[in-house]
Amino acid sequence: MAPELMLYHAHTACSRVTLTALEQCGYGYTDRLLILQKGEHKAPAFLSINSGGKVPTLLVDGRPLVENGAILMWLAETFPEAGLFPPSTSAWDRARYMSDLLWVSSGWHPYVRANKVPSMWTTGDVEPVRERGRELLAGVVQQLEDHLADRPWWYGEDWSIIDTYLWWAYTNAEIGGFSIAAFPRVQAHRQRHEALPQLQRALAREAAAVAKRDKENA
Numbered sequence: 001m002a003p004e005l006m007l008y009h010a011h012t013a014c015s016r017v018t019l020t021a022l023e024q025c026g027y028g029y030t031d032r033l034l035i036l037q038k039g040e041h042k043a044p045a046f047l048s049i050n051s052g053g054k055v056p057t058l059l060v061d062g063r064p065l066v067e068n069g070a071i072l073m074w075l076a077e078t079f080p081e082a083g084l085f086p087p088s089t090s091a092w093d094r095a096r097y098m099s100d101l102l103w104v105s106s107g108w109h110p111y112v113r114a115n116k117v118p119s120m121w122t123t124g125d126v127e128p129v130r131e132r133g134r135e136l137l138a139g140v141v142q143q144l145e146d147h148l149a150d151r152p153w154w155y156g157e158d159w160s161i162i163d164t165y166l167w168w169a170y171t172n173a174e175i176g177g178f179s180i181a182a183f184p185r186v187q188a189h190r191q192r193h194e195a196l197p198q199l200q201r202a203l204a205r206e207a208a209a210v211a212k213r214d215k216e217n218a
């Protein structure tokens with residue numbers, strides 16, 4: 001039976017990756033925007049769904065699934081025709097996709113946060129944390145720049161959801177003040193990515209949810 005899907009997400013958060021994946025799947029879902037600045041993700045009502053208080057959280061027939069990596073693997077397997085990853089024929093392929101998801105989730109995300117929200121990592125002076133975040137970001141962005149030397153997308157000729165996860169990470173690094181100006185292939189990747197219809201639809205969906213909440217709160 002077709003599952004019922006409901007996504008908790010937040011403006012500019014890494015839930016944009018799941019939102020883009022859902023749009024690519026083309027399967028109906030509902031969504032609820034949480035306003036992190038108001039602490040809605042730490043309210044008891046949401047903590048009873050995800051005790052970690054994080055977005056994305058995807059309810060699948062009412063059961064919460066958390067962590068982008070797990071949600072994306074589940075969506076890829078449930079909607080194989082969406083092509084979230086290249087077709088996989090072996091445990092090796094699937095492990096490689098998981099490895100790439102974990103790399104962005106644990107190798108980029110903490111640096112993005114150190115740069116954008118350094119107060120998450122220290123109760124003291126935020127500037128050294130922000131600076132260190134930028135140094136670490138420069139390392140992973142360079143890895144991406146090198147990887148794109150002979151290909152437009154992470155896995156070669158075709159987009160995959162890893163490209164969206166990377167796009168989210170470097171654009172959020174930019175929101176925090178990190179510049180990608182010294183990385184021409186990453187800039188070209190950004191342009192290619194921002195032309196994708198599934199991303200456009202995801203951003204429109206997020207913007208509509210923000211507008212709805214603004215109206216409710218007016």
Ligand SMILES: N[C@@H](CCC(=O)N[C@@H](CS)C(=O)NCC(=O)O)C(=O)O
Nearest residue numbers: 013014053054055056067068069105
């Ligand atoms: N590794 C998790 C990270 C989730 C995460 O940290 N989400 C952020 C938004 S980008 C969040 O919910 N932040 C609120 C908080 O940590 O208080 C994933 O990839 O899903």
